[in-house]
Amino acid sequence: MTATKPFNSAEFMNHISLDCVIFGFNNNELKVLLLHLKYSKEYTLPGGFLKHDETLEQAAQRIVKERTGLNNLFLKQFKAFSDPDRSKSNKAIFDADMAGTKPDMTFFGKRFISVGFYALVDFRKVKPTPDLFSDRCDWVSLTADVTMLLDHKQIIQEAISTLRLQLNQQPIGLKLLPHKFTMPELQTLYETILGRDLDRRNFQRKILNYNILDKLRERKTGGAHKSPYFYSFNVERYKKALEEGLSGIW
Amino acid sequence: MTATKPFNSAEFMNHISLDCVIFGFNNNELKVLLLHLKYSKEYTLPGGFLKHDETLEQAAQRIVKERTGLNNLFLKQFKAFSDPDRSKSNKAIFDADMAGTKPDMTFFGKRFISVGFYALVDFRKVKPTPDLFSDRCDWVSLTADVTMLLDHKQIIQEAISTLRLQLNQQPIGLKLLPHKFTMPELQTLYETILGRDLDRRNFQRKILNYNILDKLRERKTGGAHKSPYFYSFNVERYKKALEEGLSGIW
DNA sequence: ATTGCCAGTGTCATTTCGACACATTATTAT
DNA sequence: ATAATAATGTGTCGAAATGACACTGGCAAT
Numbered sequence: 133m134t135a136t137k138p139f140n141s142a143e144f145m146n147h148i149s150l151d152c153v154i155f156g157f158n159n160n161e162l163k164v165l166l167l168h169l170k171y172s173k174e175y176t177l178p179g180g181f182l183k184h185d186e187t188l189e190q191a192a193q194r195i196v197k198e199r200t201g202l203n204n205l206f207l208k209q210f211k212a213f214s215d216p217d218r219s220k221s222n223k224a225i226f227d228a229d230m231a232g233t234k235p236d237m238t239f240f241g242k243r244f245i246s247v248g249f250y251a252l253v254d255f256r257k258v259k260p261t262p263d264l265f266s267d268r269c270d271w272v273s274l275t276a277d278v279t280m281l282l283d284h285k286q287i288i289q290e291a292i293s294t295l296r297l298q299l300n301q302q303p304i305g306l307k308l309l310p311h312k313f314t315m316p317e318l319q320t321l322y323e324t325i326l327g328r329d330l331d332r333r334n335f336q337r338k339i340l341n342y343n344i345l346d347k348l349r350e351r352k353t354g355g356a357h358k359s360p361y362f363y364s365f366n367v368e369r370y371k372k373a374l375e376e377g378l379s380g381i382w
Numbered sequence: 383m384t385a386t387k388p389f390n391s392a393e394f395m396n397h398i399s400l401d402c403v404i405f406g407f408n409n410n411e412l413k414v415l416l417l418h419l420k421y422s423k424e425y426t427l428p429g430g431f432l433k434h435d436e437t438l439e440q441a442a443q444r445i446v447k448e449r450t451g452l453n454n455l456f457l458k459q460f461k462a463f464s465d466p467d468r469s470k471s472n473k474a475i476f477d478a479d480m481a482g483t484k485p486d487m488t489f490f491g492k493r494f495i496s497v498g499f500y501a502l503v504d505f506r507k508v509k510p511t512p513d514l515f516s517d518r519c520d521w522v523s524l525t526a527d528v529t530m531l532l533d534h535k536q537i538i539q540e541a542i543s544t545l546r547l548q549l550n551q552q553p554i555g556l557k558l559l560p561h562k563f564t565m566p567e568l569q570t571l572y573e574t575i576l577g578r579d580l581d582r583r584n585f586q587r588k589i590l591n592y593n594i595l596d597k598l599r600e601r602k603t604g605g606a607h608k609s610p611y612f613y614s615f616n617v618e619r620y621k622k623a624l625e626e627g628l629s630g631i632w
Numbered sequence: 633a634t635t636g637c638c639a640g641t642g643t644c645a646t647t648t649c650g651a652c653a654c655a656t657t658a659t660t661a662t
Numbered sequence: 663a664t665a666a667t668a669a670t671g672t673g674t675c676g677a678a679a680t681g682a683c684a685c686t687g688g689c690a691a692t
Contacts, residue, residue, distance in 0.1 A: 186466065216435050331683090332638095356691080358640080380679085583673090610669085
């Protein structure tokens with residue numbers, strides 16, 4: 133990566149920002165990629181502003197690429213957050229100030245409507261890199277109790293609700309899991325998103341009946357106990373099935 | 383209603399607008415409330431701008447109230463439209479000019495991100511009133527082929543897709559139908575939103591099994607043929623059932 | 633070799649689904 | 663009046679999906 137370009141508020145639209153909830157799945161947990169601010173010591177969603185000639189979707193791709201290094205990600209806007217007080221007392225401005233970047237207060241002082249996007253990434257492919265204002269860049273478990281900037285906690289909650297509702301319409305498993313995965317891993321992902329347990333055998337039967345998985349000959353080794361088979365998504369059939377919506381609700 | 387207040391762009395946020403797709407159900411058809419511009423002779427969605435101290439949701443309530451006269455409507459944002467060229471060559475400016483309202487071009491000339499809302503209203507309760515720039519205010523059938531302003535046709539399409547996806551999570555029937563309705567009316571509503579036919583008997587069995595309808599003693603008279611019973615939603619049970627999501631997909 | 637744990641596979645009763653047939657009733661044509 | 667028409671109310675049946683559960687098989691630690 134090259135050095136960070138200095139922030140020039142003239143490049144960006146006033147009043148419009150966007151925040152990305154970047155989901156990853158690791159160690160059988162759903163996690164969100166967060167920045168940890170150097171000075172205010174709070175977590176924040178990777179977000180940014182809209183350039184004058186960009187769509188929101190293009191801006192989201194750009195911002196997530198800056199953050200994860202990944203191109204062509206699965207990204208979806210899910211809600212605009214518009215509480216008039218939401219961007220009051222933004223501690224990130226303090227951090228920008230401390231970092232030596234004279235924050236353009238006529239820009240940062242404005243009211244911002246933020247459009248929330250969620251991104252689904254393969255955890256192992258991401259190379260998170262802290263930026264000028266953040267000392268760390270962490271995958272934070274959803275169950276972790278951390279302090280967050282502004283309304284970012286609420287934004288994450290809404291993102292998860294959206295995930296849950298769209299589980300049968302969006303290629304969520306495909307985007308969150310590595311190419312090869314085991315049935316227990318897929319089940320845990322579903323259980324995490326849905327927030328409840330599923331019967332192991334019924335889950336397997338149902339998901340296999342959709343005909344969207346290819347069972348590989350290979351098995352996962354190394355773990356204790358019986359080694360599970362690997363599966364991978366049959367992308368063509370998966371996409372086709374999603375158009376109709378996977379019937380039933382888990 | 384009182385006289386229209388003159389438009390003062392200082393009251394509003396720059397760059398943010400919203401457009402409302404107001405759905406109504408009448409004569410067994412799903413319809414959208416549209417304004418017909420006096421001079422450019424095009425249909426447009428009732429839309430508006432965000433005041434400095436309003437949330438988007440509050441603005442949507444205000445705008446729909448100005449348009450339909452109804453309070454406390456069911457309203458839901460579904461997407462932000464952000465194509466940089468979407469508000470280029472806005473013919474509504476021409477109409478504002480012709481109407482004698484000197485349009486504030488430093489305001490209207492800006493790029494606008496529009497947040498789409500859909501509203502569900504009881505057709506019979508709405509009193510649509512054309513405004514300064516519109517000569518008519520029509521309920522337009524979704525199948526009608528009319529010319530529309532900017533990307534409003536696309537916005538309507540997205541609204542319907544959203545409706546379809548949310549049919550099992552949102553109180554769509556409750557909000558679109560009058561208090562009393564017949565089974566065939568409810569079925570037609572579902573068929574319209576889903577875009578396909580349903581078996582009359584299976585539909586009845588399934589919807590009754592949800593236990594969200596109260597069968598009334600009264601029947602609908604006047605129509606030809608056997609008179610159907612009236613039903614109404616049992617609001618409490620309906621809301622409860624929606625929280626879980628009505629199982630299955632129609 | 634034994635034990636513990638997890639994965640793979642199968643069974644069964646119940647419920648739901650999809651595709652129908654038939655009876656009932658209000659209007660309209662004769 | 664009477665019959666024809668057409669839409670509604672209700673029921674049936676086999677197929678498929680669902681939920682609950684039991685048994686077998688393999689890997690590793692002891």
